[in-house]
Amino acid sequence: MTETRDSIQDIWGARTPYNGEWPVRIDERTTEEPDHWVQSACVLCSNGCGCDIGVKNGRIVGVRGRAVDRVNHGRLGPKGLHGWEANNSPYPLTTLLIRRKGKLEPATWDEAMSLLVEKSKEQLNKHTSSAIAFYISGQLFIEEYYTLGVLGKASLSTPHMDGNTRRCTATAGAALKISFGTDGQADSYADLDTTDAVLLVGHNLDAAPQQAPGRLAAGPHQAGCPTNAGSGRLAGHRRVGGRDLSRPAGLGSCVHS
Numbered sequence: 001m002t003e004t005r006d007s008i009q010d011i012w013g014a015r016t017p018y019n020g021e022w023p024v025r026i027d028e029r030t031t032e033e034p035d036h037w038v039q040s041a042c043v044l045c046s047n048g049c050g051c052d053i054g055v056k057n058g059r060i061v062g063v064r065g066r067a068v069d070r071v072n073h074g075r076l077g078p079k080g081l082h083g084w085e086a087n088n089s090p091y092p093l094t095t096l097l098i099r100r101k102g103k104l105e106p107a108t109w110d111e112a113m114s115l116l117v118e119k120s121k122e123q124l125n126k127h128t129s130s131a132i133a134f135y136i137s138g139q140l141f142i143e144e145y146y147t148l149g150v151l152g153k154a155s156l157s158t159p160h161m162d163g164n165t166r167r168c169t170a171t172a173g174a175a176l177k178i179s180f181g182t183d184g185q186a187d188s189y190a191d192l193d194t195t196d197a198v199l200l201v202g203h204n205l206d207a208a209p210q211q212a213p214g215r216l217a218a219g220p221h222q223a224g225c226p227t228n229a230g231s232g233r234l235a236g237h238r239r240v241g242g243r244d245l246s247r248p249a250g251l252g253s254c255v256h257s
C-alpha cells in the first residue's frame with residue numbers, strides 16, 4: 001500500500017509556503033499497485049479536485065492528485081483519498097434487510113413495506129403525526145421529491161419535512177446565481193494566491209474541505225490571515241493548520257465579518 005500521509009489523522013498535510021504559485025504536492029493512496037491510471041476528478045465535494053484513478057483488473061485500487069490541476073495542485077483530502085474504498089466493499093447491500101431479534105435478515109419488498117406501514121401506524125397512534133419527521137437528501141429528482149411529499153404530507157400528515165436541498169445545494173446555487181450570475185464557483189482558485197483581502201460572511205472556512213483554507217494559510221501574503229473580527233463562528237479560522245494566525249487587521253490581513 002502507498003500512502004503519502006495518514007489523512008484521517010493529518011487532514012491537510014504539510015504546509016507548503018509559497019510566494020507566487022501554490023506549489024505542487026501530490027497526495028496518493030493505493031491499496032495495490034495499479035496496472036494503469038485514468039484521469040478523473042473527485043466528485044465528493046464541489047471543489048472537484050483533479051485526480052488520477054489507479055486501476056487493476058478493472059477495479060479501482062487507488063487515487064493520486066493531479067499536479068496540473070488548478071484547484072488542488074495534486075492535493076487530495078481525506079474523502080478523496082479514502083472514499084473510493086467503499087466501491088470495493090466485500091459487503092455491498094444487494095438485498096433488503098430487516099433486523100429481527102438483533103440480527104439483520106434478508107427480506108422481500110412486501111415484508112419491508114409492511115413493516116414500514118406497521119411501525120408508522122404505531123407511532124401515529126401513540127404520538128400523533130408530529131412524532132414522524134423526514135430529513136431528505138438534496139440529490140433526488142423531482143418525481144422522487146413529489147413521491148416523498150405525498151408520503152409525508154398527504155399520507156402521514158407530518159409537519160416535519162425538510163431537506164438538504166433547502167439547507168445546502170439549492171440555497172447556495174440560488175445565492176450564487178443572484179450574486180454572480182452562475183450557480184457554480186464564480187472565481188478562480190488561483191485568485192487565492194494573489195488576493196490581499198478575503199471577506200468571509202457566515203462561512204466557516206476552517207471546517208471546509210482542505211483546498212481553500214490550506215491555500216490561504218500557506219501563502220506568505222496571508223501570513224496574518226485570518227483576523228478574527230468578532231464572530232464566535234470565526235474562532236476556528238485563527239487555528240488554521242494548528243497555528244494561531246490572528247493579528248491586528250492591516251495591509252495583507254484577511255478580515256472576517
Ligand code: SF4
Pocket residue numbers: 042043044045046047048049072075076077078079080081209210211
Ligand atoms: S476537497 Fe476532498 S472531497 Fe473535495 S474534491 Fe477535493 S479531495 Fe474530493
